[in-house]
Amino acid sequence: MNTLFWDRETETLTRPRLEQLQLARLQETVRRAALRVPFYQRALAEIGLKPDEVRSLADVQRLPLTTSDDLRSQYPAGLLAVPPDEPVRLHTSSGTTGKPKAIFFSKKDIDNAGELMARSLVATGVTRQDVFQNMMSYGLFTGGLMMHYGAEKIGCLVIPSGPGNSERQLMLMQDFGTTAAHILPSYALYFAGFLEQRGVDARRDLAWRKAFVGAEPYTEETREKIQQALGLKVFNSYGLTEMNGPGVAFECSHQCGMHLWEDHFLLEILDPKTGAPLPEGQCGELVLTTLQREAMPILRYRTRDITRLLPGPCPCGRTHRRVDRITGRSDDMLIVRGVNIFPQQIERVLMAHPQIGRNYVIVLEGLDDLTVQVELAPAAFDGNVEHVADLQHQLTEKLKAELWVRPTVNLVPAGSMPVAEGKARRVIDKRSL
Ligand code: AMP
Ligand code: ZN
DSSP states (O other), X not given: OOOOOSSHHHHTOOHHHHHHHHHHHHHHHHHHHHHHOHHHHHHHHHTTOOGGGOOSGGGGGGSOOBOHHHHHHTTTTOSOOSOTTSOOEEEEEOOSSSOOEEEEEOHXXXXXXXXXXXXXXXXXXXXXXXXXXXXXXXXXXXXXXXXXXXXXXXTOEEEOOOSOOHHHHHHHHHHHTOOEEEEXXXXXXXXXXXXXXXXXXXXXXXXXXXXXXXXXXXXXXXXHHHHHHHTSEEEEEEEEGGGTEEEEEXXXXXOSSEEEOTTTEEEEEEXXXXXXXOOTTOOXXXXXXXXXXXXXXXSSEEEEEEEOBOOSOOTTOOOSOXXXXXXXXXXXXXXXXXXXXXXXXXXXXXXXXXTEEEEEXXXXXXXXXXXXXXXXXXXXXXXXXXXXXXXXHHHHHHHHHHHSSOOEEEEEOTTOSOOOSSSOOOEEEGGGO
């Protein structure tokens, strides 16, 4: 395969050279944080660490961790390391409750975010010939804007369609020959159903061949389902507002884990309970330190996202290490009747089943009652109620074997459940309301 690069030199730096670069940038970041950010000044003083004591990459472990609560506590001024009139952009990351986290960007930071996006897209084979439909929200959410800049840098024709309005999305795709799109996994599943309903065969009738899918967790089974339904390749895209948004880690054309751009982010995988570093291959919490952030450097940010480092080099030749698909967040584990359950375990069972459709929700209520409501595949209902009862029984048993808890499975017709324009809410826990 002919591998394309946006920034070949940086993307293929030898490991010693890359690590040398990381160390110099880490030292500079800590120096600036200690000098300019009162929050870090205090945190470093508390542990008695001076910036010039950071002498190796391993010394990152001596630095204080930053949590999302820390960022919230600094709202609205943020952890600014530049004069207040220097940033040119504000994005916020919403939590479930309370104030959001305010993340500021300088001109250079915005430019860097666009560079990383361009790098990521080119790694999947995007070129200036592509017509790029950006089906993500534009606004405070970084997903829309940052991806937009990357695609424009490459020279694609960018269609900033935003999410929703499937009718219009389809019209744009047909009229302008969209070849690549950025889309949420939940919306991609829904959109596949919409096309089917319209009698549009994506393989035959559309030029759409690549989808960049991320911003919320999804399983390998879901990737497969989207690829099959739309006849295209799905590339996993990972990012978070605190670290620029999308373009932190991205799959290359080999689709085997996401290259995390290590010249911009120093990565650690830690045991979420003890904070101890975990060896390659072991799942833990991804912790990231910005290495080139001007406006708002962040040290050792606890992303809460659970993943692992994949061993070995990637056939594409990039030297930046790969992280596996995010299997969930350390805070999205559900405890049902004393058993630990991750929503993704449920999604895996559902999406692997051919008679199951594309939308689902997990509801917890009463005294630990677990209900999985899920749409049937469009062709699955033949009018025979017994067949549905049979399928319901099958699924209940499959889920019970996976979860060790018996759920109630509620099968509903294809297309009957609502679809959010933003990230899907997959778990409704009424127990804590
Ligand atoms: P936001 O700051 O609103 O963009 O949300 C960032 C969060 O979305 C991350 O911390 C992850 O929990 C989640 N996320 C983003 N991309 C992915 C992905 N490819 N797979 C799983 N979760 C993701
Ligand atoms: Zn690769």
